[in-house]
Amino acid sequence: MVTSRSMATIVPKQDQFYDFGRQIFKTYGLTLERVGRMRLVLVAAAALIDGNGAVLLAQRPEGKSLAGLWEFPGGKIEAGERPESALCRELFEELGVDVAPADLEPLGFASHTYENFHLLMPLWTTRTWQGQPRGREGQALAWVQPEALQDYPMPAADLPLIPVLSSHLFQSQNA
Numbered sequence: 216m217v218t219s220r221s222m223a224t225i226v227p228k229q230d231q232f233y234d235f236g237r238q239i240f241k242t243y244g245l246t247l248e249r250v251g252r253m254r255l256v257l258v259a260a261a262a263l264i265d266g267n268g269a270v271l272l273a274q275r276p277e278g279k280s281l282a283g284l285w286e287f288p289g290g291k292i293e294a295g296e297r298p299e300s301a302l303c304r305e306l307f308e309e310l311g312v313d314v315a316p317a318d319l320e321p322l323g324f325a326s327h328t329y330e331n332f333h334l335l336m337p338l339w340t341t342r343t344w345q346g347q348p349r350g351r352e353g354q355a356l357a358w359v360q361p362e363a364l365q366d367y368p369m370p371a372a373d374l375p376l377i378p379v380l381s382s383h384l385f386q387s388q389n390a
């Protein structure tokens with residue numbers, strides 16, 4: 216039975232829940248109307264880091280959305296696929312490299328509302344792969360030192376990940 220005493224304990228919790236919801240909406244620029252119509256797209260991406268501490272970026276080719284921008288290799292997670300497996304599959308398809316899921320280290324994630332969908336993109340790092348990365352889908356590749364990352368225009372979703380990646384690279388250089 217709900218007594219006035221138990222109601223009193225429930226109401227503040229609900230308030231906190233709504234405050235949290237409001238905060239999420241504010242942080243990600245969401246509105247109820249946009250969320251209602253929005254597709255959630257799950258993408259797995261990786262920062263390949265070479266022996267000099269440079270990161271591999273791939274340029275989105277002409278004809279694709281966000282063409283010309285530089286991104287972390289990766290792609291959409293298909294239904295029923297484990298995210299790490301999806302990423303290893305994409306890295307092979309796009310770059311011709313073999314990465315073992317055990318060699319992926321989680322770094323962070325992007326959560327960003329584009330015009331037509333909301334992107335949720337976990338980003339892993341890896342320093343271990345087999346094969347020489349090459350743009351198998353015609354995309355240009357670049358090995359970029361952390362201090363030069365700002366010279367490579369990236370999708371809006373990626374921008375919050377850059378300081379996280381830079382500080383990860385800095386810490387591992389100075390470990």
Ligand SMILES: Nc1nc2c([nH]c(=O)n2[C@@H]2O[C@H](COP(=O)(O)OP(=O)(O)OP(=O)(O)O)[C@@H](O)[C@H]2O)c(=O)[nH]1
Nearest residue numbers: 258260279280281286287288289290291334370372373
């Ligand atoms: N792989 C990757 N995708 C990213 C990054 N940042 C970002 O916004 N995305 C977005 O995540 C989606 C990745 O999809 P995808 O790689 O499987 O497919 P796609 O190029 O054919 O994309 P499209 O369906 O938009 O044309 C794209 O909409 C892309 O713009 C990133 O750093 N790496």
